[in-house]
Amino acid sequence: MSSLERITNDSLRERKKAGRKFSVLTCYDAPTARLMEQAGVEVLLVGDTAGEVVLGLPSTREIPVDYLLTITAAVRRGAPRAYVMADLPYACRLHGEEELVRWARRFVDETGCDGVKVEVQAGEAPLIRAMAQLGVPVIAHLGLLPQYIDPTVGYRAQARDAAGALALMRTAREMEEAGAVGLLLEAVASEVAGRITAASSVPVIGCVAGPHCDGTVVVLHDMVAWGGGHPPRAVKQYVNLAEVLERAFAEYVRDIHEGAFPVEADSIHMRPGELEKLTAELGEA
Numbered sequence: 001m002s003s004l005e006r007i008t009n010d011s012l013r014e015r016k017k018a019g020r021k022f023s024v025l026t027c028y029d030a031p032t033a034r035l036m037e038q039a040g041v042e043v044l045l046v047g048d049t050a051g052e053v054v055l056g057l058p059s060t061r062e063i064p065v066d067y068l069l070t071i072t073a074a075v076r077r078g079a080p081r082a083y084v085m086a087d088l089p090y091a092c093r094l095h096g097e098e099e100l101v102r103w104a105r106r107f108v109d110e111t112g113c114d115g116v117k118v119e120v121q122a123g124e125a126p127l128i129r130a131m132a133q134l135g136v137p138v139i140a141h142l143g144l145l146p147q148y149i150d151p152t153v154g155y156r157a158q159a160r161d162a163a164g165a166l167a168l169m170r171t172a173r174e175m176e177e178a179g180a181v182g183l184l185l186e187a188v189a190s191e192v193a194g195r196i197t198a199a200s201s202v203p204v205i206g207c208v209a210g211p212h213c214d215g216t217v218v219v220l221h222d223m224v225a226w227g228g229g230h231p232p233r234a235v236k237q238y239v240n241l242a243e244v245l246e247r248a249f250a251e252y253v254r255d256i257h258e259g260a261f262p263v264e265a266d267s268i269h270m271r272p273g274e275l276e277k278l279t280a281e282l283g284e285a
Contacts, residue, residue: 004037004038004040004042004081004082005081006081007022007042007043007081007082007083007114008083008114009083009114009115009137009181009182012042012043012083012182012203012214012215013181013201013202013203015042015203015214016201016202016203016204016214021214021215021216022042022043022203022214022215023040023041023042023043023215023216024041024042024043024044024045024085024205024215024216024217024218025041025043025044025045025217025218025220025223026044026045026046026047026049026050026217026218026219026220026221027044027045027046027075027078027079027220028046028047028050028053028054028071028074028075028220029071029074029075029078030074030075030077030078031078032078032220033074033075033076033077033078033079033082033084034078034079036079036082037078037079037080037081037082041082042082042083042215043082043083043084043085043205043215043217044075044079044082044083044084044085045085045087045117045217046068046071046072046075046084046085046086046087046113047060047087047219048060048061048063048068048087048089048090048146048147049087049219049221049229050063050067050068050071051063051089052228052229052230053219053220053221053226053227053228053229054228055067056228059146060089060090060146060147061089061090061091061146061147062090063089063090063091064089064091065089065091065092065103068086068087068089069106069107069110069111072084072086072107072111072113073110073111073112076111076112076113083114083115084111084112084113084114084115085113085114085115085116085117085139086107086108086111086113086115086116086117087116087117088100088103088104088107088116088117088118088119089147090147092104093147097126097127097130100118100127101127101130101131101134101136104116104118104131104134104136104138105131105134105135105136108135108136108137114137115137115138115139115181115182116131116136116137116138116139117138117139117141117184118131118138118139118140118141119141119145119146119147119148120140120141120142120145120171120175121145121148121171122167122170122171122174125174125175125177125178126178128140128175128178128179128180129178129179131179132178132179132180133179137181138179138180138181139180139181139182139183139184139205140172140175140176140180140182140183140184141183141184141186142168142171142172142175142183142184142185142186142188143158143159143168143185143186143187143188143207143209144156144157144158144186144187144188145186146186155187155230156187157187157188157189158186158187158188158189159188159189159192159193160189165189165191165192165195168185168188168192168196169192169195169196169199172185172196172199172200173199173200176200176201176202180202181202181203182202182203182204182205183196183200183202183203183204183205184204184205184206184207184217185204185205185206185207185209185213186207186208186209187207187208187209187232188206188208188209188210189209189210190209190210190211190212191210193206193209193210193212193213194210194212194213197212197213197214198212203215205217208232208234208235218235218236219231219235222235222237223235223236223237223238224237224238224239224240224241225237225239225240225241225242225243226241226242226245227242
């Protein structure tokens with residue numbers, strides 16, 4: 001069991017200064033959050049990826065806002081010491097920037113999360129500034145932006161040429177200057193992610209962005225081979241949970257079919273003498 005200290009925005013920044021990397025995993029429920037915290041995972045991202053890997057939706061865009069609010073609060077309850085990062089879903093941006101800012105504040109107020117991740121493009125620094133001024137700790141998600149992509153087009157790596165790299169580096173600097181407490185770089189060339197990390201005073205989390213970021217995030221279902229979503233080739237698989245669960249489910253089915261479970265010895269039974277009273281009342285021999 002880990003003696004994980006309370007992880008905050010300040011402590012993540014201190015880790016960066018000290019050159020201490022931190023781990024980030026997606027999480028969608030209280031029991032899993034409890035296990036992750038006990039294992040020492042510092043940051044739990046309640047990602048909109050739940051739409052794909054939990055709800056079976058075709059993309060992250062379709063996840064209901066209320067559902068994400070509910071599971072973010074659940075993760076907070078399961079992991080009171082870890083840093084809980086909420087993911088602002090696509091539906092929140094459908095009615096303009098003012099509504100998006102209000103949703104960010106609601107996630108903080110209603111879930112107790114430590115930060116809110118928002119997918120942003122170049123030119124959206126005012127959005128980050130508005131959230132920061134409202135007291136929302138914002139993590140600016142840059143690079144590959146699933147909420148902006150037509151799911152039928154597919155995902156593509158970012159900043160693989162000099163022009164793209166320079167543009168992303170400028171955007172990262174603008175987001176930090178606007179008040180972002182952290183950056184998340186998805187599918188960004190390692191050389192570029194390393195330069196952004198070195199130039200930034202706030203923690204930088206990489207998602208398929210190489211080894212140079214301060215923290216690294218992967219989708220839980222990818223690293224345990226649970227299925228669903230869009231697992232990238234670069235993710236290390238630590239266990240094949242799908243195989244483990246399938247074996248357990250198959251054994252359960254066999255036990256039911258063969259009468260090996262449940263068994264009479266482990267069942268609930270009437271108190272002594274009560275069965276005799278019942279049989280007498282029913283007139284049973």
